[in-house]
Amino acid sequence: MSIYLAAIKDKVCSHCIERGPSGECRISPDKVCTIESNYDRIVSAILSTTSERYEDYVGALRRSVCQDCSYGNPKACDDRDQVECPLDRYYPLIVDAVELIGIENIRRAHPQQ
Numbered sequence: 001m002s003i004y005l006a007a008i009k010d011k012v013c014s015h016c017i018e019r020g021p022s023g024e025c026r027i028s029p030d031k032v033c034t035i036e037s038n039y040d041r042i043v044s045a046i047l048s049t050t051s052e053r054y055e056d057y058v059g060a061l062r063r064s065v066c067q068d069c070s071y072g073n074p075k076a077c078d079d080r081d082q083v084e085c086p087l088d089r090y091y092p093l094i095v096d097a098v099e100l101i102g103i104e105n106i107r108r109a110h111p112q113q
């Protein structure tokens with residue numbers, strides 16, 4: 001599993017309303033977790049955005065993931081409207097998790113003397 005996906009799930013699943021008492025994912029059988037199915041594009045969208053405005057990260061998400069999603073699109077999405085998309089629901093936590101790893105990678109690549 002990608003270190004990014006592991007970090008995202010570590011941060012998000014514990015807060016997710018789909019999580020069962022034993023830590024299992026109880027998302028509806030006819031759905032997939034939009035975090036798991038899109039994590040590589042999520043990570044690319046976040047790492048390619050440098051901004052202090054959360055809206056810019058949301059814009060990157062809409063262009064990179066929602067644009068090509070079977071549940072909706074950037075302008076209209078029932079799951080988003082009904083707060084049923086785990087990716088959209090927990091996106092602020094996901095941005096934090098990915099950026100933290102990005103910063104750690106930079107620190108590792110440029111250790112202080």
Ligand code: SF4
Pocket residue numbers: 009012013016017018019024025026027033034035036086
């Ligand atoms: S729906 Fe996704 S975020 Fe929620 S518990 Fe399941 S795997 Fe984790």
Ligand code: SF4
Pocket residue numbers: 034065066067069070071072073074077078079080085087088
């Ligand atoms: S908000 Fe809607 S269109 Fe975007 S990833 Fe979630 S389900 Fe797909």
